[in-house]
Amino acid sequence: MRNDILVFAEHFRGTLNDITYELLGKGRELAQSLDSRLLVSLLGHEVGGLVERLGVADQVCLVDRPELKEFASDSTKAVLEAILADVQPRLVLLGSTSIGLELLGLISARKGIPCLDNCTRLESRDGKLVATCQIYGGKVFVEVALPEATTLVAVVPGSFPKEPGEVASKPELRNIALPPVLPEARTTFRKLLEPPSGDVDITKAPILVGVGRGIQNADNMSLAEELAAALSGVVCASRPVIDQGWLPLTRQVGKSGMTVKPKLYLALGISGAPEHLEGMKQSELIVAVNTDPNAPIFSVAHYGAVVDALELLPLLTEEVSNQVTKKASA
Amino acid sequence: MNIAVLAKQVPDLVEGLEIDPSGKALDVNYLRYILSESDDHALEQALLLKEKVGGRVEVFALNQGEARESLVAAIAKGADRAVLVDAGLDSPLNNHAAAQIFAGLLGGGLFDLILTGVRAIDDLDGSLGGLVAGSLDLPYAALIRKAEADGDGKTVIVQKEYPGGYAVELVVRLPAVLGIQAAEQPPRYVPISRLRQVMKTATVEEVSVAPPSQQPLDVTCLFKPEEGAGAVMISGGAQEAARQIMSLLSERRLLR
Numbered sequence: 269m270r271n272d273i274l275v276f277a278e279h280f281r282g283t284l285n286d287i288t289y290e291l292l293g294k295g296r297e298l299a300q301s302l303d304s305r306l307l308v309s310l311l312g313h314e315v316g317g318l319v320e321r322l323g324v325a326d327q328v329c330l331v332d333r334p335e336l337k338e339f340a341s342d343s344t345k346a347v348l349e350a351i352l353a354d355v356q357p358r359l360v361l362l363g364s365t366s367i368g369l370e371l372l373g374l375i376s377a378r379k380g381i382p383c384l385d386n387c388t389r390l391e392s393r394d395g396k397l398v399a400t401c402q403i404y405g406g407k408v409f410v411e412v413a414l415p416e417a418t419t420l421v422a423v424v425p426g427s428f429p430k431e432p433g434e435v436a437s438k439p440e441l442r443n444i445a446l447p448p449v450l451p452e453a454r455t456t457f458r459k460l461l462e463p464p465s466g467d468v469d470i471t472k473a474p475i476l477v478g479v480g481r482g483i484q485n486a487d488n489m490s491l492a493e494e495l496a497a498a499l500s501g502v503v504c505a506s507r508p509v510i511d512q513g514w515l516p517l518t519r520q521v522g523k524s525g526m527t528v529k530p531k532l533y534l535a536l537g538i539s540g541a542p543e544h545l546e547g548m549k550q551s552e553l554i555v556a557v558n559t560d561p562n563a564p565i566f567s568v569a570h571y572g573a574v575v576d577a578l579e580l581l582p583l584l585t586e587e588v589s590n591q592v593t594k595k596a597s598a
Numbered sequence: 599m600n601i602a603v604l605a606k607q608v609p610d611l612v613e614g615l616e617i618d619p620s621g622k623a624l625d626v627n628y629l630r631y632i633l634s635e636s637d638d639h640a641l642e643q644a645l646l647l648k649e650k651v652g653g654r655v656e657v658f659a660l661n662q663g664e665a666r667e668s669l670v671a672a673i674a675k676g677a678d679r680a681v682l683v684d685a686g687l688d689s690p691l692n693n694h695a696a697a698q699i700f701a702g703l704l705g706g707g708l709f710d711l712i713l714t715g716v717r718a719i720d721d722l723d724g725s726l727g728g729l730v731a732g733s734l735d736l737p738y739a740a741l742i743r744k745a746e747a748d749g750d751g752k753t754v755i756v757q758k759e760y761p762g763g764y765a766v767e768l769v770v771r772l773p774a775v776l777g778i779q780a781a782e783q784p785p786r787y788v789p790i791s792r793l794r795q796v797m798k799t800a801t802v803e804e805v806s807v808a809p810p811s812q813q814p815l816d817v818t819c820l821f822k823p824e825e826g827a828g829a830v831m832i833s834g835g836a837q838e839a840a841r842q843i844m845s846l847l848s849e850r851r852l853l854r
Contacts, residue, residue, distance in 0.1 A: 280760070338766070341738055366760050369716070369740045369777070373728020377697060378735065382815065383724045398818070404719050405611050408624070409823065412722075413816040422724070425761075454737035454771040458755070463763030475852065499847075500854045511639065511780045517763065524741060524759035524779070532852050534843075539611070541719075553850060555843055556829065562614075564823050571846060572829035573839035583840035591844060592853055 271304035274329075274357040276348065277322065278367055279312060284321055287363035287425045292324045293432030294390055294423070295361055299326075301392040304358070307442065309351050311344055313337035323437030329355070329444050338457035341370040343450045349375060350446050357418060359397060361390075364422035366524065372422045383420035384412060386542060388427040405541040406564030425523070426546040467518035468502050474531045475501030478521060478548065479509055482537015482558065482577045486514045491581040492536065498588040504528070506544040522547035537577035540565030599653035599747055601644040602704050604714040604726060605672065606696075607631040607663035611719065617820045624820070626689075631663020633671075636715025642781035643745055644713050645676045651747040653710075654678040658703065660685065660696060666802055674788045674796040681803045685810065693721060695810040697729035702807065705734050709773060711754065716740050716777035723815060727777035739770055740777035 273295045278285040292308060299306040308325040310318060313334050322328050329351050335343050348371060352360065362368035364385055376383035388409075389400035397414040399421055414421070470476060477496040483489060489503070496503045504519045504526075521528055523543035533551035538544060540556070540563055548554070549568040556569035557577045566572045573580070609615060610630045618625040644655045656679040657672040659665040669680035685691065685699055704712055714727040731738030743765070744757040752772055757765045759779055770776070832842045847853050 280764075285761075340768075366741045366758060369725060370728060370738055373693075373697075373724040373726075373730075374732040374738055376724055377694070377729040377732025382813070384815070385721050385724050401722055403722055404609065404615055404624075407611060407615055407822065408617070409821050410722055411818045411821070413818050415816070420724075454774070455739050456769045458767040458769055461757065461765040461767060499852075508635070512784050520763070524761055524763075526763060527761070532847065532850075553852070555846070557839065562822055566829045566831075567823045567827045569829040571832060571843070573832040573843070575836045575839050579836040580839055583836055584843055587840045587844040588847070588853065591848060595853065 270356060270358065271302040272355060272357045273299050273304060273306050273359045273361065274351070274355055275306070275308045275325070276360065276362045276368070276371070277308050277310045277318075278363055278365060279315065279318060284318055285363070286430050287365060287423070289430035289433035290425065290428040291361040291363065291423060291433065292322070293430060294428045296324050296432060298359065298390065298392050298397070302358070302395065307355055307357065309348060311336050311347055319441070320436060320438050323439055324433050324435035325439050327440050327442040329442050331444060331446065333450070335450050335453070339367055340453040340455050340457060341374060342453045342455060345371060345374050346451050347446060349379065351444050352379070352418065354444055358416070359414065360418065360420045362420065362422045364424050368422045372420055376420055381418050381420055382415055383422070385422045387421050387423045388542065390421065390423070402542050402564070405539055406545065407539070407562060424542045424546055426549060464516065464518050467516060470502055470504045470519055470521070471526050471528050473502040475499050476528060476530045476533050477501050477503050478505060478533055478535045478538055479503065479577070480506040480536070480538030480544070481508045483509060483514070484578065486512070488578060489514050491578065491585070495581055495585045495588070498585050498592060501532070506538050506541070535565050535569065536581065538565050539563045540568065599647060599651050599710045599751070600708065601647060601653060601655050601711045601713060602709040603637070603641045603644045603655060603657045603672070603677070604700055604712065604730070605637045605641065605657050605659040605665070605668055606634045606715070606718050606726065607659065607665050607668065608634045608718050608720050617822070621819050622817045633668040634715050634718040636717055636778060638715070638785045639781040640713040640715050640778040641672055641675065641677070642783065642785040643778050645786070646782055647711070647745060647747060648676070656681065658683055658700065660691065660699070662690060669802045670797050670800055671788055671793060673800040674793050675786055679803065680800070681805055684804060684806050685808070686806065687809055691810065692723045692812060692814065693726045693729055694723050695812045697726055697733050698810040699807050700726070700730050701733035703805070704730070707773060711772060712736070712775045713778055714775070716742070716779045725777060727775050731775035737770055737774045738777070739768055739774070741779045742776045743780045744782050745776060
C-alpha cells in the first residue's frame with residue numbers, strides 16, 4: 269500500500285472534461301504533501317492523443333480498447349478495478365458526475381472500498397487526508413477524516429481550479445494487466461441525444477433571471493418573465509423548477525444542465541445546492557434573494573437580500589421599468 | 599414487469615437544520631422528514647412503466663421519519679405493495695448499511711427493475727442505487743430521465759443525462775437498478791380525500807431485519823456555511839431591496 273493518488277479522467281467527444289483538470293490539480297497538491305505519486309487512468313477508444321494533456325501526472329494508465337468507445341459502467345468498472353488492484357492507491361478521485369456517480373457506488377459496494385460523495389474541499393493535514401462534503405442541499409458541511417486504506421472520493425465539479433491541472437507534457441505510460449476479454453456490458457450505448465434546440469441559448473445571454481423552488485408554482489413564472497423582459501434578459505432555473513415542467517430543459521443551470529457565466533445572474537428563490545452552484549458561480553455579478561439567511565447561494569453571491577423572491581419580483585420589475593423608461597426619454 | 603422502488607426519508611430543508619452537541623451529527627429533535635424528492639420521481643417512473651406494460655410496483659422504505667405516511671401515499675398513487683423495513687435502530691443508517699439491507703430483501707431475481715432516486719440530499723457515502731447494484735452485482739445506470747420497456751421484456755431503454763444538456767440512450771439488460779433523476783412527467787398528486795380513504799384500508803407490511811454491520815465514516819465535525827459569507831447583504835424589506843438592486847444594476851450599466 270502506497271500513498272499514491274489516482275484520478276479517473278473523464279472525456280467527452282475527444283476532449284478532457286474540466287473536472288479532470290480540477291482533480292489533477294488537487295491530486296498534484298496532495299501528492300506533493302504526501303510525498304507520493306499522481307497517476308491518472310484514461311479509458312476509451314482512440315484516446316491516445318489525450319495523454320499529452322495529462323502532463324501534470326507522473327503516470328498514465330491508458331487502456332484503449334474498442335469496447336470502451338462509449339462509457340458503459342460494466343466495462344469501465346472492470347478496467348478500473350484492475351487498475352486499483354495494480355496501483356493500490358490511497359485515494360481515488362472521481363467527478364461527482366453522470367459517470368462518476370455510477371462507478372462510485374458500484375465499485376465501493378463490490379470491492380468493500382469506502383467512498384464519499386459531494387466533496388467540495390480536500391486537504392492533507394500532517395499526512396492525514398481530510399475531505400469536506402456539502403450535503404443537505406449545501407446547507408451543512410461534513411468534515412471526514414479519510415481512512416488510510418484506499419478510499420473513493422467523488423468531487424463536485426467546479427470545486428477546485430483547473431489551471432494547476434493543465435500541464436502539457438508527455439507523462440510516462442503504465443502498463444496495466446487486464447483480462448483478455450472484458451465482461452459483457454449489460455448496459456449498451458445506443459445513441460447520443462443532442463441538447464434540444466430552437467430555444468434561446470442561456471449560455472450566451474448576458475443577463476439571466478434564475479428562479480428556484482421559491483417561485484412556488486407555475487403561475488408565478490410570469491413574474492420572472494416580466495422582470496426578464498424589463499432587463500432584456502432571459503429566465504433560467506434550477507433543477508426542481510425544470511422537473512416540475514415549468515420551464516424547458518434548455519433553461520436548466522447546473523449539473524446536467526448548462527454552465528453559464530453571464531454579466532448578471534439574479535438568483536431568486538434559489539437556495540444554492542452544489543449541483544446548481546457548479547453551473548453559475550463563475551457569473552460576473554451574482555445577486556441572490558432568498559428568505560433563508562443560511563442559504564448557500566449567499567456564499568457565492570456578491571450581493572444578497574433576505575426577502576421573499578415573490579414579494580421582490582413585481583417591485584423590482586417596476587423599479588427597472590421606470591428607470592429604463594427614464595433613460596429612454598432622457 | 600415487477601418493479602421495486604426504494605423510498606428514502608430525508609430531512610425537510612424547509613425546517614432549519616441544527617447540529618447536535620457532539621458536533622458530529624444533526625440534532626434529530628429538530629428534524630421533520632419527507633420523502634426524498636428524486637425517490638418520488640422514481641415511484642412515478644415505476645407507475646408509468648406499470649401502466650404501459652403491466653406488472654407490479656412494490657415500494658420499500660426503512661422505518662424512519664414519516665416512512666409509513668409515504669408508503670400509504672404510494673399505495674394511493676397506485677403501488678401494489680408497501681413494505682416498512684425495520685432494522686431496530688434509532689439513528690439513521692448510512693447508505694452502505696441501507697444498501698446491505700435492501701440487497702438482502704431484493705436479491706434472488708424477485709424484481710426486473712429496482713428504481714430509486716439518483717441522489718438524496720443526505721448522501722455522504724455514495725448514492726443508494728449504485729451501492730445496491732454493486733452489492734447484487736446488477737447493472738446500474740444513473741441520472742435517468744426516461745425509461746421504456748423494450749418489446750422483448752428483457753431490456754429497458756433509458757435516457758441518461760450528461761452535462762451541457764446532452765443525454766445518451768442506453769439499452770439496459772434486466773434485472774437492473776436505475777437511479778432516477780426525473781420521471782417522464784412530474785410526480786402525480788394525490789388529493790387529501792383519496793389519501794384519507796386509503797389510510798383506512800391500505801395495509802403497510804412490516805418486515806424486521808437484522809441490524810446491518812455498519813462501517814461508519816470518521817466524521818470529525820459538521821458545520822454550516824457562514825451566514826451571507828462573501829456577499830454584501832442588503833438590509834430592509836423587499837421595497838428597499840428592489841431599490842438597491844436597481845441602483846446596483848444602474849451603476850454597473852446593466853440596464854438597457
